[in-house]
Amino acid sequence: MHVLRPHLRSSLQLKTSDHVLLAAGFTMSAKAEKQVPTNLKGRSKSSQEWLSRQLADPYVEKAKMSNYRCRSAFKLIEIDDKFRLLSPGQCVVDCGAAPGSWSQVLVQRTNALSKDAGKPVGTVIAIDRLPIYPIEGVTIIGNTDFTTAAAREKLLSVMEGRQADAVVSDMAPNATGVRAMDHENIVHLAYSAVRFAAQTSRVGAFLLVKLWDGAITIALERDLMRFYDKVKAVKPMASRSDSAEMFFLARGFKGLQS
Ligand SMILES: C[S@@+](CC[C@H](N)C(=O)[O-])C[C@H]1O[C@@H](n2cnc3c(N)ncnc32)[C@H](O)[C@@H]1O
Numbered sequence: 001m002h003v004l005r006p007h008l009r010s011s012l013q014l015k016t017s018d019h020v021l022l023a024a025g026f027t028m029s030a031k032a033e034k035q036v037p038t039n040l041k042g043r044s045k046s047s048q049e050w051l052s053r054q055l056a057d058p059y060v061e062k063a064k065m066s067n068y069r070c071r072s073a074f075k076l077i078e079i080d081d082k083f084r085l086l087s088p089g090q091c092v093v094d095c096g097a098a099p100g101s102w103s104q105v106l107v108q109r110t111n112a113l114s115k116d117a118g119k120p121v122g123t124v125i126a127i128d129r130l131p132i133y134p135i136e137g138v139t140i141i142g143n144t145d146f147t148t149a150a151a152r153e154k155l156l157s158v159m160e161g162r163q164a165d166a167v168v169s170d171m172a173p174n175a176t177g178v179r180a181m182d183h184e185n186i187v188h189l190a191y192s193a194v195r196f197a198a199q200t201s202r203v204g205a206f207l208l209v210k211l212w213d214g215a216i217t218i219a220l221e222r223d224l225m226r227f228y229d230k231v232k233a234v235k236p237m238a239s240r241s242d243s244a245e246m247f248f249l250a251r252g253f254k255g256l257q258s
Helices: 006-012 018-023 030-034 045-056 058-065 073-083 101-110 149-159 179-200 217-227
Strands: 091-095 123-127 138-141 164-169 201-212 228-234 245-253
Touching: 058 073, 073 101, 073 245, 091 101, 091 149, 091 179, 101 123, 101 138, 123 149, 138 149, 149 179, 164 179, 179 201, 179 217, 179 245, 201 217, 217 228, 217 245
Parallel strands: 091 123, 091 164, 123 138, 164 201
Antiparallel strands: 201 245, 228 245
């Protein structure tokens, strides 16, 4: 289990006001919080804990009601509502996109389905090492490891010479449970997103990248500051409080100096 250092957690916590969550229809009912799963016979302790957490989690229910493929959608929604990053017409690359809830949000906010007549139409490209079931408005590259040269080639080919307005990465390795090792593995994925963003983004673009906090966090932040005007660590409320998960939001890509 990854636990965010307390001092960092308080400085990262997004101050999303309650009314945003209420407006989105969230209810933290006492019933939901106290719900205890029954019929757990034969399940392992970790499986019981997972089930209890799912049942107590208002975002799980909300994701079902909103037809999002998973609760992660609300992390992106919350970050975008606060920082106003996404807009119609943008070209966004979604790294580690399966099952697809971030892509669903990206389609809505970039107008990739052209639902907002008269507004520019966006492009959403989703990549994952797992298969991704089709999402209307999204170009999908499934079964592809983002860190490989082949992935880069496929992405460049579907981008057809367009520069990215944004690269978002929710990529996470399979957790081993060894905190330092998991941190290193996710940092490796984060750096591959940073490299790709640096090579494909337009000046002014943004990058949102997930991390599990640890020893190399500060080095990554420093590296991001070389390429972006503003770098901010954020932890949305939809990110579980007992997890070391955090995101770096890097805005204002400076371009690659030759
Ligand atoms: C937390 S999930 C992403 C959830 C997604 N943002 C959503 O909203 O549906 C993390 C994803 O990262 C993917 N991933 C991990 N390593 C990867 C890699 N090397 N290349 C591509 N995808 C990777 C995993 O397969 C997994 O689907």
